[in-house]
Amino acid sequence: TRTLEITPLNEVILKEIAMFVESFIYKHPQEAKYVFVEPLEWKTNLDPSAFESGYIVSETTVKSEEVDKDGQPLLFLSVPHIKIRSLGQLSRLLLIAKDRKSCNKNPGLDYNTVKEDTSTVNILDKITKDEDPESEIKMKVGMLLKQLDLYLLNHSLKRISLQICLNPTTVKNHIELLKHFSGKGEQTVLESIDYTSDYEFSNGCRAPPWRQIHGEICYVLVKPHDVETLCVTCSTEGVFLNEDEGEINYERKSEIYKDLVTFFKRKIGKIFRKYDIRFTEEWKKENEEPKEVPKKEEADALPKAFLASSKNILEKNQINFGKIQMTKRLEPTLNWKATVDFKKNTQEKKHGGRLGRSGPPVSPGRAQLVRKSAEKIEEILSDSSSENEEDEEPPDRRQEANADLPSEYWQIQKLVKYLKGGNQTATVIALRSMKDFNLAQETCQLAIRDVGGLEVLINLLDTDEVKCKIGSLKILKEISHNPQIRRNIVDLGGLPVMVNILDSPHKSLKCLAAETIANVAKFRRARRAVRHHGGITKLVALLDCAQSSAKPAQSSLYDARDVEVARCGALALWSCSKSNANKEAIRQAGGIPLLAHLLKTSHENMLIPVVGTLQECASEENYRAAIKAERIIENLVKNLNSENEQLQEQCAMAIYQCAEDKETRDLVRLHGGLKPLASLLNNTDNKERLAAVTGAIWKCSISKENATKFREYEAIETLVGLLTDQPEEVLVNVVGALGECCQEYENRVLVRKCGGLQPLVNLLVGINQTLLVNVTKAVGACAVEPESMMIIDRLDGVRLLWSLLKNPHPDVKASAAWALCPCIQNAKDAGEMVRCFVGGLEFIVNLLKSDNKEVLASVCAAITNIAKDQENLAAITDLGVVPLLSKLANTNNDKLRRHLAEAISRCCMWGRNRVAFGEYKAVAPLVRYLKSNDANVHRATAQALYQLSEDADNCITIHENGAVKTTASLKREFLGYSKF
């Protein structure tokens, strides 16, 4: 039996059916005794002990005392299978189950039971068709069931019409309204909201026609604050999330909500916490009118609702009452015109005028979705790739047939005619001639497509004619540089054919196929298609050619061709490796050692795609490990010294990806990679390469030794010079590198001396989150130097840092708070400086309500520093810092524990704060911190406990929680802090 989706409507229908069956035994005692030819069977979790009188109960079986004329029990339960052969027994069973439910508070039981028997109703009607002596009763049963069905239908129709509160116009208004309240900043409801498609059909829908059939109106990309972009489907049924990544995915991924705002409130919760009052008002106004109508209908519907309601269940289970023509309504009217005019239809529906369109068009679609969903979900999960380039499908541009067409168009059209109607010889001539056109030109590319050439070219790949395949691929390879053509090739099923060609013994064919795949696989759907048709394995196998032919027996001529095959394979893998699932597939196919081997060659053409692939894949942890293990770093460093800019770029990118790992950073240094990186900084024309190089320097400089080396190579000065007039990709890395390098004293001095502070502080006003995180870190690092701090203060850097605490992104908040710590520490008159930020203290104290651990830890650290000034400490005490800190005490996060303990210890120094911490129950959790493995936590905690213990009550608490013992063992470590 298929299981139905749990929707509110289905639940209602189930309840109604249950009610009908329950009361059946009382209302129609005679019909209740009617014995079915076939029993209803299902699985139940009903316990035999639930049955009482009228049943013969054993441990695992139950038989009813009521038997048919052959003496078979009408109810037979053998846990967990149950068979029932009359409505009466069914009715009794439901009553039993219901009692049971109220006693055991096990709602699932009832529900599950009912759920199953609805699906068996169709057996009933089969019986009713049989000729039988008891035909009169049978007829009655049939009639009753038919009545039920009718009721259910009518009722559900009403409910469905209630549900349809959305139509294109309301959706459009809602979106417009939300748009109005979107934008950057705290005061907006959302960051952005946009349609996925600009094209609006005449009926107001933006969904493609084949989706409109399912009631979908449009799709919206929504970017709430602090949350990833969501893709939301607005349909007549309501609003729900669909996981979109690049392409619109029609799967429903969430509950259905009645409108957009309800969706946001429930789904994203906190973003709406602070929304504008104005917005709420507007929203209410907007929705007042449509709401009234359904309410009235609801009132009408209620009295009749006694025994009825149905939709999904009926059609899904296909209850057929034979002669009655009702089955027709179960067929979805897939008439697309009907959907286009769907406003009109909605009205019809409301009047109950037409059964046809009411629900079915939505639900069968969903039934399909359920079937497809398993595989789709897999795809979506596995394809959550790092890519973002070119994922939006460009609008399809067709050349108008009667517009001024270039002469190439007609010539190409003629050639395509030969492709279609010629034998091999004519085809080859036509292909060859087509290649003479400027295929890099979009006119020609689109002309080939528009005269139907793509289909023919792809069909040729399926023939046995090697020459035709070569000729066709040569053209496809060229025109697939065009993004639209790529998509057309994929749509026409070109990829599987090309993947098959990868197996060909013909080397030039293999090469061409791989090169074309490399061009086509520039977007997600194509990459997925390559994988799904086994392309990754075959491409990885191409890499092997060079290796096997490296055996001495082969001639050098063959060598060259094999190298070419491997190169083309690497090229295609490079394109494919932009999808995460493909990265994994390449690894599983044994690609890493092959790539590592190819990396030892000296052909630049080969090295670029190989390093490119490795670089893409290095985003995955297991690749980074493999890259270390296969000694790839050494070769990457070697190739940094190449003359080829693209190769340098790819190598630097690979190092950037891998250098998160300390060992790798050391390897880069040991193989002499830092010097070429530093010298590559001097060439700033190629921005891509500069971004890659600065990225590599950033990650490498996380190691102190490397930062020192970079100073020796005079990279610090160059980096400072790059702080201005560079694109953001470069700036992020440059600032990141400076932030790391400035962990060292000499570098900090150097940055100040070459005037790095001014441009750094200037960057504090940006909007790029990654850049802000890095800039705050760098400024913070510089502020450790009192002399630098003076300059930063003079440049108003502290105020800028402080205002970044208001940045919506938690990483920026935290980073800014960390950076404030050294600033406060090293400012000359820190207390005064902090005080002069109007409302600043209140704001930072309130950040203690954040739910981000990093933010909390950083804010605690900042508070520790702020509280060093008595006046400020008094101020934050008044602002309620004590209860807020106390609330945080129950945490397992060692970083937070450490800074929290320090903050508490510092805040104890004012008034009766010590006592207050005790009152707010911060002491006992603090004692538990001593069990942590982190020495820093121990030290900070011991200090805090020392402060707290000056209050007698706290002392008792500490004692009760067994701190003395723990502390005693730590005593030597913290001599001077511990009082015990």
Added chain:
Amino acid sequence: ENHKRMGHLGGSVGSAPNSFKKSEVECLIRLFHSLVERANVRLNNFGLDRNAFRAILHSVFGMTDDMLMNRVFFAFDKDNDNCINAKEWVKGLSVFLRGTFEEKLKFCFEVYYLNGDGYISQEEIFDMLKNSLHQQSSEEETDEGIRELVDITLKKMDYDNDGKISFADFEKAVKEDKLLLEVFGPCLPEAKVECQQLKLVKGTF
């Protein structure tokens, strides 16, 4: 007696096409004899006549176009005696199966120019391409289509613009794109057939 004669031939022929080993040449000759016997040709004219040769081209090398097979026969038949003897057979096959690019280039050109003036003329091209389009609605239309196709090839290959294709033209065009080697119809064995036949020569005999 037969054996002795074959050995002699093998020696003389084997020295000419350097791509076959002596044993392979012997195999080819043995194959030739068996084919000749099978073709039931009169002994005084010791060799394969056109029909027999065409049958072989068809069954062994998968060629289908009668006209082209005739042309291949003439290209094989160096001494123009309408019969392919053992020497011609081995030489021809050496190009067929083991020929270098240059050899194949020459061979194809020989197949395509028939009247012996050293050029492939427009008429000849028309002749060779006339079956290359599927019948369209009318014969005229088809003729028109083929004439255009001829123009396309000439435009592509006639570098010196003299309305015909010289060997120099042909060589230049094919070197630019190998796909043009068999531009006027298949006259060499397909790559996969080539491989099979080579195995046959090496192994079976």
